[in-house]
Amino acid sequence: MYQEQELLPVSALQHLVFCERQWALIHLEQLWVENILTAQGRVMHERVHEHDREVRDGIIITRGLPLKSLRLGLTGKADVVEFVAVCVKDGREGIPIEGQPGLWKPVPVEYKHGKPKVDRSDEVQLCAQALCIEEMLGVSVTEGAIYYGRPRRRHSVSFDEPLRAATEEAVLRLHYLTREGRTPAAVYRRECNSCSLYEYCLPRATGGGKNVSKYLQQVLDELDIE
Known part of the structure; x- marks a missing residue:
């Protein structure tokens, strides 16, 4: 288990998997330069977090849910977590929510301004969110989604064993490179x-x-x- 002071941002995983040098420049050397793409992405995330919680079409939508995993040494916030009603017999995937009947399954949703990437950096970031939610709520999170601004489409993500393994490996790499403190x-x-x-x-x-x-x-x- 990691200590509170050792927790690293979940969002760093996307930078790390996409490009280890980009991750180091941002998270080790504290460099950040905004261009039109990052500005548009920031605006999209600000819009996503405008409302904390709402119910739409029978789905409870929670925005900006704090995330933490002492096992993985991660902290952060989820753009959106949708809670979908499940059958009582599927109790492993559902949790009770105060003021709501039945059980609800958490589905993390990440918003990205651009288009789907060739690598799995976005999926790894989302899977890490799912692993945090599993630890926090004691529930199985089997799927999530990434909404891409180009072309405005929602991409379903299954948290299967290969993706979970890739995510765990990326987390270990993240902590290792952070300890090394060296830019690749x-x-x-x-x-x-x-x-x-x-x-x-x-x-x-x-x-x-x-x-x-x-x-x-x-x-x-x-x-x-x-």
Whole structure:
């Protein structure tokens, strides 16, 4: 079990799985630069959290639910957790809610401004939320969803064993790299072009083991600056 002071943000897992260098620049070096994509994403999350709780079409919708797992060493907030009514016989997946009859199954929903990624970074982040909810509420969370702003579509996510294993592995990696406190070298990919930290990361210059000092000297030489 982790101590309270050792808890790391659930959201860091998405950065870590997507790009370990991006994670380090944000969470170790405290760099954050907002571009049009991150600004639009921030606005989307602000809208999601405008109301704490509502009931719609028989579903109880809770926004900004605090999350914590001492087993995984994680803390954070869920964008949305939908509570869906379940049969009493499915008690493992349902919990009672004050003022509401029957049992209710939690379904975490994460909102993303962009489109689905090639990797599983978004799914790992969502699965980590599910693992936190399981520990907090003592209930099995079998599925969740990610709503992507482009194209406005909801993507269902099953928390199967491979995804759970990948999430647990990412959590261990997160704590290991945090203890190491070292920023990994850059590896240039096409996705780098839309990253708000591109100018700080210099993936084309430093990727593949390139030396940053040599790159900067090359730029100065081209500008005839000594």
